[in-house]
Amino acid sequence: MTRRWNVSGLLLVGLLVLSLGLAACSDEDGDDSVAASDPTAAAPAPGTVFDPPREMGDFTLTAHTGEPLSLSDLQGQVVVLYFGYTYCPDVCPVSLALLNAAYNQLTPEVQEQVQVVFVSVDGTRDTPERLGMVIPAFNPDFLGVTGPEETVRGIGEPYGVAFYRRFPENASPENYLVFHTSQFFVLGQQGEWRAVYPDDVSAAYLAEQITAQVEARTST
Amino acid sequence: MAENVGNTRKWLFIGIGVAVFLVVGIIAVGLVFSGDGDDDDDGDNGDNGDNNGAEEIVITEGELTVTGAWMRAVIVGDAPVTVPEDRELDADEAPGEGMSDMGMGGSNAAVYLVIANGTEADDSLVAASVSAEIATEAQLHDSVMVGDERQMQQQDAIPVPAGEVVELKERSLHVMLMNVQQDLNTDETITLTLTFESGTTLDIPVQVVPLGTEPTQ
Ligand SMILES: [Cu+2]
Numbered sequence: 001m002t003r004r005w006n007v008s009g010l011l012l013v014g015l016l017v018l019s020l021g022l023a024a025c026s027d028e029d030g031d032d033s034v035a036a037s038d039p040t041a042a043a044p045a046p047g048t049v050f051d052p053p054r055e056m057g058d059f060t061l062t063a064h065t066g067e068p069l070s071l072s073d074l075q076g077q078v079v080v081l082y083f084g085y086t087y088c089p090d091v092c093p094v095s096l097a098l099l100n101a102a103y104n105q106l107t108p109e110v111q112e113q114v115q116v117v118f119v120s121v122d123g124t125r126d127t128p129e130r131l132g133m134v135i136p137a138f139n140p141d142f143l144g145v146t147g148p149e150e151t152v153r154g155i156g157e158p159y160g161v162a163f164y165r166r167f168p169e170n171a172s173p174e175n176y177l178v179f180h181t182s183q184f185f186v187l188g189q190q191g192e193w194r195a196v197y198p199d200d201v202s203a204a205y206l207a208e209q210i211t212a213q214v215e216a217r218t219s220t
Numbered sequence: 221m222a223e224n225v226g227n228t229r230k231w232l233f234i235g236i237g238v239a240v241f242l243v244v245g246i247i248a249v250g251l252v253f254s255g256d257g258d259d260d261d262d263g264d265n266g267d268n269g270d271n272n273g274a275e276e277i278v279i280t281e282g283e284l285t286v287t288g289a290w291m292r293a294v295i296v297g298d299a300p301v302t303v304p305e306d307r308e309l310d311a312d313e314a315p316g317e318g319m320s321d322m323g324m325g326g327s328n329a330a331v332y333l334v335i336a337n338g339t340e341a342d343d344s345l346v347a348a349s350v351s352a353e354i355a356t357e358a359q360l361h362d363s364v365m366v367g368d369e370r371q372m373q374q375q376d377a378i379p380v381p382a383g384e385v386v387e388l389k390e391r392s393l394h395v396m397l398m399n400v401q402q403d404l405n406t407d408e409t410i411t412l413t414l415t416f417e418s419g420t421t422l423d424i425p426v427q428v429v430p431l432g433t434e435p436t437q
Contacts (some may be wrong), residue, residue, distance in 0.1 A: 016296075042421050084426055089328030089397075093292050094390045094435045101434035138432045153252065172356075175328070175399050181368045194422045199370070200391060202437050 033146035047209065054193040059155045061119065061145035064131035069145050071191045071202070075114045078194075078213045081185040083152070083161045085122035085178050086134040091199070095182060096138040096204075101203035103139055106211060111141070113214045119155065120146040120161040121180050159185050186213055275387055279338040284380070286414060289333035289426040291397075292433060294404040315402060329404070330361070330394040330427050334387050337380040339418075344377040344388075347415040348395045354410055356398035362393050364428050372396070377417065390435050406430045 056071075063069035069083070071079065082099065084092035099116050118135050120126035123146050132145030146152075163180035168174065184206065186195040194213055197206060199212060277287060337343055348358035360375040370391065378393055380386045388394050395412065397408045404410060415421050 087327055090390070090394060092360070093330075093431060097292065097432050099391040100434050130297065133297050134431075135294070137295060162369070172399065177328070177372065179369050179371050180335035182370050183368055200437075204435055214388060214432075 012154050022030050023159070046201050046205070047195055049195040049209075050193060053188055054138035056158060056187070056191055056193045058191060061147040061155075062128050062152070064128050064135055064146075066132075066194055069143065072188075074115050074117070075191065076189050077113055077148075077208060078189065079187040079191070080116045080210065081112065081119060081159070081187065082116070082183075083119045083156050083159075083163070083183070084179055086122050086126050086130055087122065087175075088178070091180075091182050093138075095184075095199045096135075096142075097115045097204065098199070098201075099142070100139045102206040102210065103141065105203060105207035110214050112210070114210055116142045118142060118144045119152060120144065121149065121152055121156070122178050123147050123149045123152060125174075156181070156212075159183075159196075186210060186215075188213065230293045241398045268351050277336055279336045279383065279385060281338045282342060283338045283420070284335045284416065284418070284420050285338065286422050286424045287334050287336070289331060289412060289424050290429055291329055291331045291404070291410075291426055293406050294329045294397075294400045294430050295431075296329050296400055296403050319355050322419070327400040329355075329397045330390075330398050331358075331397065332390060332394055333389050333412075333424065334385060335378075335380050336385045337382055340382050341418065343377065343379045343420070344379045344417040345414055346417050350397060350410060351416075353401055354404070355401060356399040357397075358392075359396045359398060359413065361396045363391050380416075404428045 026091040032215045040077060058070055058072045060068055060070040080099065082092075082095055083097060086092070094179070096118065103111065103114070103116060119129070121199060126144075126146045128144075131146055135144035137144050153163070155161075160180075161183075163178050164180055166177045182199040184197040184199065184201075185193060186197070186209065194210065197209065240379075279285075306408070331348075335345060345360065348360060350358055360378055361372045361374050362375055363370050365371075378386060378388070386393070406428055409425045410428070411423050412426050413421060413423050
């Protein structure tokens with residue numbers, strides 16, 4: 001339902017902007033107050049694209065295969081980072097399902113140039129084996145990486161990622177929740193940070209944005 | 221005079237602009253509504269079928285109904301997860317229990333459903349439960365944004381006013397199964413018991429869908 005609204009809504013906004021543009025262009029006096037005074041025309045697209053992109057440091061964690069994995073190993077690919085944990089009841093499964101849906105909407109050529117990486121903020125419970133059970137179940141092409149929580153804290157910090165444990169009432173102490181930043185970070189071929197998106201964008205929109213980043217780097 | 225002509229032209233152009241604006245606007249609005257209801261079957265991968273079909277929910281007069289209950293698969297795995305006491309808790313990690321070094325690390329899982337209150341009395345969902353083999357507890361939760369973080373907050377009750385439909389859905393209200401004890405695989409069905417303030421108790425089937433099922437927007 002809302003997906004249709006999104007697409008049609010974009011179309012609507014696009015057409016309104018276009019018609020406002022026509023009105024503004026025909027204004028000989030160069031008085032652009034017509035366009036400028038309509039606040040509804042500027043529905044912002046969700047997320048932020050950085051221009052220029054931001055240089056980020058490399059990091060090394062353990063992949064769900066058991067092998068060490070550095071961000072620099074993925075050079076040449078557009079990387080989509082998501083920070084979460086596999087015991088996450090609601091937020092992460094929804095985000096991973098969204099990433100799966102977005103990934104499945106990419107063309108095979110684009111898919112080859114994209115790597116989705118799930119970074120665990122719960123190294124205590126998220127062993128490589130645990131990640132290996134869960135992450136490929138969302139999508140066999142996705143990578144899960146894990147490591148000591150303090151290491152991951154340092155990796156996430158420059159992206160504005162924060163996380164901390166919470167203990168729900170009546171839950172056993174090992175059954176804690178981890179509250180964490182929930183966003184999609186898109187990195188370019190050199191590991192540079194190119195864009196960030198909220199976790200409630202549509203899969204179609206995210207697929208579009210990822211494709212644009214892949215194409216941007218192909219054309220430069 | 222020349223200025224007048226200029227002004228007239230200016231207003232004419234603006235008029236045309238506004239007319240175009242209205243016409244395209246109307247067409248676009250038409251598209252929005254005509255697009256409704258004809259492409260529900262676009263997801264091949266992880267299609268959750270009618271599980272999120274809140275639009276089809278009908279309120280049955282005189283009845284409190286719960287429909288369309290679903291959840292994503294849960295992978296508990298078979299190996300007990302040992303939780304070592306590997307670090308001191310931060311001050312904000314209240315209430316300060318230490319990490320236990322035994323027992324299962326619990327998998328929690330969210331259940332989504334639609335409650336329609338066709339009765340003439342306001343009601344509230346006050347409790348949920350599943351069999352002990354499935355999970356140790358079921359809680360009522362809401363998921364709210366705090367800055368960039370989504371936080372889950374336990375609810376004492378979820379009000380369902382008379383004549384209204386309340387959706388428990390992703391990134392919003394949900395029933396959370398705490399410490400799930402066994403794998404719940406795609407296409408399985410579990411039974412969830414819901415208790416309402418009015419005393420109504422409903423056993424409802426919850427369909428398990430693939431992990432990768434596309435979220436509803
Ligand atoms: Cu919850």
